[in-house]
Amino acid sequence: MGGAPGVTSARYAGPECDATANNAKLLRELEGVRDDKRTARFVCVIALAAPGRETRLFRGEASGRITRELRGRAGFGYDPLFLSDDLGKTFAEVPPGEKNRVSHRGRALAAFREALDSEEATTDEH
Numbered sequence: 001m002g003g004a005p006g007v008t009s010a011r012y013a014g015p016e017c018d019a020t021a022n023n024a025k026l027l028r029e030l031e032g033v034r035d036d037k038r039t040a041r042f043v044c045v046i047a048l049a050a051p052g053r054e055t056r057l058f059r060g061e062a063s064g065r066i067t068r069e070l071r072g073r074a075g076f077g078y079d080p081l082f083l084s085d086d087l088g089k090t091f092a093e094v095p096p097g098e099k100n101r102v103s104h105r106g107r108a109l110a111a112f113r114e115a116l117d118s119e120e121a122t123t124d125e126h
Contacts (some may be wrong), residue, residue, distance in 0.1 A: 022078070030068075039065055044108040060103070060107030061112070066078075073092060075096075
């Protein structure tokens with residue numbers, strides 16, 4: 001799909017559309033596509049910027065595949081279609097804590113938190 005829906009994923013089916021319409025469009029776009037070609041990933045980047053300091057970026061990624069039907073009731077957005085490689089279930093089929101442990105946002109936030117903790121430890125030593 002050439003990177004689609006990409007950064008415009010919230011408006012994939014149009015500016016006034018919701019997650020239901022976005023999911024329906026994604027399923028239509030992937031009709032007839034083999035399972036091994038339905039790969040997907042979520043990416044999140046957190047930037048830490050402060051005056052006089054180097055800007056730092058923290059990236060998290062979750063890899064998976066797009067299912068052929070909605071699965072699960074939890075989560076939001078594309079969660080019912082995103083079959084996580086780590087979980088073997090869609091993000092909508094697992095509790096939020098389990099999803100957050102392996103999600104793109106959870107991983108980016110964990111890297112961010114680790115850097116802050118490391119910086120605090122260094123600051124405390126001086």
